[in-house]
Amino acid sequence: MQHFLSLADLTADELWNLLDLATSLKSEWKSGGNRPILANKSLALVFQKPSLRTRVSFEMGMVHLGGYALYLSPNEIKMGGRESVPDVARVLSGYVDGIMARVFEHDHILQLAEYASVPVINGLSDFNHPAQGLTDLFTILENRGKLEGLTMAYIGDGNNVTRSLMYGAALTGMNFISAAPADYQLPGSDYETGMEMRVSDSQTIDFISDPVLAVREADVIYTDVWTSMGQEAESAERLKIFPPYQLNEKLIANSKSDAIILHCLPAHRGEEITDAVADGEKSVMFQQAHNRMHAQKAILATLLQ
């Protein structure tokens, strides 16, 4: 692994190595703290969009491993505006040992990786959110003890998070169902990628419109906001279309007794998820949020050590 840009770039072995490392780093941290395996290492955190989890979990992850993280806000660099992406990559490579970036255009992540001489980590683009996907697999593993054979249902907008989840599910032997309005499903090219990434022919990937059918089948139920960052102009239209896909008590009444509910957060409570479901007994969303730090430490340890 040279960079961490997409779960589709990983082999199943590389993904499992990250999950195993996340497990051991979390357990080490819980029993008194991590060893400073990244002493004197530094990570630039480049943001073109707001963040709570990604910013704090990467920064604290570096601190726990003995390293240093430098937050660079959207207005500070103005990557692609004040300065070209290749030049930002070349300059930062002389100062730091790694670059984590959150961008609008996925091409900016690809350009950073092309022109940087240090590892680049994707902290969300309009295309995908692989650090979130890794965290979510880790959280499911913690709760269910396995991934293979489980079914994940993603209810709502087919977006950057959905894409990383589908890739991650395919690579770890899970089945994946996306329930979304027809115009808001991931494109067919992603379906093809997911099918190619499967580790077994028996795994299924289904794109359907009925959220009840999806919830009935699911061991893991997932949702995310209906309007992602950068799509704010479509918000009113989306608010009209998506209500049948809200995770509420009526919909969740169709779920298996041991199903768990995940949300990458931030949640728009009252839109894609109600308070009763977000704070209900099946929800593991705060464990999931905390796990960002542990899963990403595995990425940092693998790339920067």
Ligand code: CP
């Ligand atoms: N889930 C996630 O990436 O959260 P932030 O946008 O707060 O970083």
Ligand code: NVA
């Ligand atoms: N799909 C959301 C995820 C936020 C972490 C967005 O891109 O805004």
